[in-house]
Amino acid sequence: MKPGLLLISHTYAALENRKKLQALGAHFDLVCVTSTLEQRMVLGRPSSDFDSENDAPVRSYQLIRLPRRGRTDTTFLYEGLGDIMRARRFDVVLVENEPWAFVRWQAWFWKALLQRQALFGEFTWENVERPGWKGAVLAAVYRAMTGTTHFIIAGNQAAARLVQKRGARAVDVLVAPQLGVDLGNHQPASPAERAALREACGLPAEAFLVGYCGRLTEEKGLRELVQACESMKNVQLAILGSGKLEGWIKEQQQQRAWLHLLPPRPHFEIPNFLRCLDVFVLASKPVRSMTMCWEEQFGHVLIEAMACGVVTLGSSSGAIPEVIGDEDAIFPHGDAQALAERLGQVMTNGGPMARRQLERTRTQYTHDAVAAAWAGFIQTKLAA
The missing domain is CATH 3.40.50.2000 (Glycogen Phosphorylase B;)
Incomplete structure (x- = not known):
């Protein structure tokens, strides 16, 4: 019983x-x-x-x-x-x-x-x-x-x-x-599936695509993410969600053809966005004040991206390193240059990291x- x-x-x-x-x-x-x-x-x-x-x-x-x-x-x-x-x-x-x-x-x-x-x-x-x-x-x-x-x-x-x-x-x-995470709807996309998913999202089919989804707030490190992508060549950035930084991102989008802002989606549509990506980034940074005291407590979207076979990078903030479990995928929070270097490494050879992260998700998450x-x-x- x-x-x-x-x-x-x-x-x-x-x-x-x-x-x-x-x-x-x-x-x-x-x-x-x-x-x-x-x-x-x-x-x-x-x-x-x-x-x-x-x-x-x-x-x-x-x-x-x-x-x-x-x-x-x-x-x-x-x-x-x-x-x-x-x-x-x-x-x-x-x-x-x-x-x-x-x-x-x-x-x-x-x-x-x-x-x-x-x-x-x-x-x-x-x-x-x-x-x-x-x-x-x-x-x-x-x-x-x-x-x-x-x-x-x-x-x-x-x-x-x-x-x-x-x-x-x-x-x-x-x-x-x-x-x-549900492996039934979080799984790697074939090249043909990825192309179709990108077309449905209005995203470029052949670009190296970096992405983020969630709350659009200062503590999620979105300014550093945009700065890192701006310093690189042949990179597109897709951001999905809503929050206080939405207006700022729209302003940046007007000046940067490589930046795409997508409206928020319900849970069951998030896997298709993640499966579009080459890299997912959670660039969170800690906040310490009397009004707000916070660090990333888990970052559930990390294991969702990993389950989709997408290379997943995260900052050193809070629980992110222990969730990802891969030092090569971690960069110091608030450091756009270090994030750009990690992205460059993934562009060169991200396949082994994606496979390690996928296996970690299947066994632990x-x-x-x-x-x-x-x-x-x-x-x-x-x-x-």
């Missing part, structure tokens, strides 16, 4: 992300609580582009949607969560959110009251410490979190170090991705591989 797992996370309001749940359902009698279908904009697109009930007939788990009460992803509560915990017995309750998130403490309260026999776990991405008074307050929050969990899954190595610094035992912490890592760790905690 499979252990009962209650997983609480707004992440699975996205249809593509629920493929991980399908894999996790092979290991657990799984109930997932996520958010109700919402009417809002996500990356410049209606949220309905990212979520639907199309997967309902084939789910290996139970999905329960609850309304959110609160403004942001860390300041909301789920209406009716207590009723879910009253309804049946669970062996494990696991929340995917940060230590200071309201829903994390809401879930812990109901677990302590109604599911005393269950283990309580948390998945966290946070990989930086805040300066000043915010850091002091969060240090206390972290100690409270580590004191009220049986296990922690950390989305990167820095997150694992952070929770251990605040009281978690190393044996109770697993470093693993939150999500994997599929939904099945991520689910198996989570399940093996949780089951050792249940057996302890």
